[in-house]
Amino acid sequence: MIQLHNVFLSYQNDVTALSNINLNVAKGEFVFLTGISGAGKSTLLKLLYGALKPSRGQILIDGENIIRLPASQIPFLRRKVGVVFQDFKLLPNRTVLENVALTLEVLGWGKKDIGKKVYHVLKQMGLEHKINSTPLRLSGGEQQRVALARALVNDPKIILADEPTGNLDEESREQILGILKGANIRGSTVVVASHDKKLIGNCHRRVITLDKGHIVEGSDAAK
């Protein structure tokens, strides 16, 4: 599902962010991307959803070489990929319903269908009673679940989560991890960037370790 071949990324001031990355994540796999701050986890995720282009190398997502994709096709790549961030990136002046509905509005869904689907997803997350609240009235854990609902509502092939449990308490972490595992069971390939060793240790999934822009461990898919 995700393949990176000899990927390098340098910034204009010759700072190398990623160096010789070779990675293979199989369809339906759940992997952790770990490493200390500045190791290149977030940068690697940005390459996978087309926010950055590598200086060298090839990236295949769902069989498609995204390096060759013209800018106008990037939105269609992103419709296959759900992205979750540590800071949730919710729109504060919109309700939970409107935040989650964004993904489906982009796809051209009608208002009624959006209402039904969003309610269904929020119910899975245990947030159906907060449907008309604005994000500022929710706890951190609830906000992250809304962000997850927005990422999962169109059943993406790939879910990329950048430190999704970074600012959350123990209980919320378990809930978020449970939701990600559920999505993985339903068929999505999940990549979680985290430096939370406890979380990673409890999960027993493949761990890819990055250090100073290099993969130092776990680059091959589990057989």
Next chain:
Amino acid sequence: MPPSKPQKRPKLSREGFGGQLNYFLSRAVTNIRQNLFVNVLTIGTISLAILIVSLLLLVFVNLERVTDQWSERVQVTAYFDNELTPQELHTLKSKILSLNGTGKLEYVTKAVALQRFQARMKGQDALLEGVTADILPASLEIQLKKENRTGDSLKAYVDRLAKIQGIAEIQYGDDWVRRFNKFMDFMRVVGISLGCFLLLAVVFIVANTIKLTIYSRKEELELLSLVGATRCFIKMPFLIEGIIQGAAGSILAIAMLSSLYLGFLHNAGNFISFNPGEADLVFLPLSHLSGVFCGGILLGFMGSLTSLKRFINF
């Protein structure tokens, strides 16, 4: 695995041009409601900017009107040695009327000339002693069409008139016309320079206000691109918002201009004594008001379009 084609948008309930437009319109209206403060700020800025331009326009429309009235004073007088017979007058009138640029004609007989002279010299009877109709020439006063009242076209007209036989002398106040033309040229240069400067300032202020408005919603733009929105999908509601802001701003400006006009300006001519004809200032004609309205819409649209370019770079 063969490369998959880009996903097509599924056929769902919001299909077709009408459905899309309806969605973008409702999205734009919702956005305005949700970001009321910044939108009110933008509409206020646009309306003030358009009000300033409209006021300048109002001044120019009235100045144009005044100069039109002044230019009506430009007339050519053809003098004759003797009183014309009705037959001669008829022939001469048809020759002059056939000249391109001739407006109204008025024949002034020697007797009428004397009456006018006496009226002008009223109270100075000593000067009128010995003045009879015989010593005053008969004349034909020629009013010119608007486009022939100035510069070279007036000179050309007089040259053509001089070729008609029977005319003894032609006067057209060429010195006054020259000064009037210079004044008009100066006013035009001042007007155009001031207008351009003001327009640039207005475009700059409005574009920056809209840019700030869009900047305050940078997160929303980022998020939309993150969930797979195309450039068009992201831009359309913002552009419609720009059009709504421009339209609302120009309507507000026209309303403020109307209030100013009705409250203070309509009789301003009474104390600004530059108007030799009617004292009252006129309001902007419908064509100018339509121009102001369309200009406002264009301003909002272009402001949004240029600002969006900065934030949408995929």
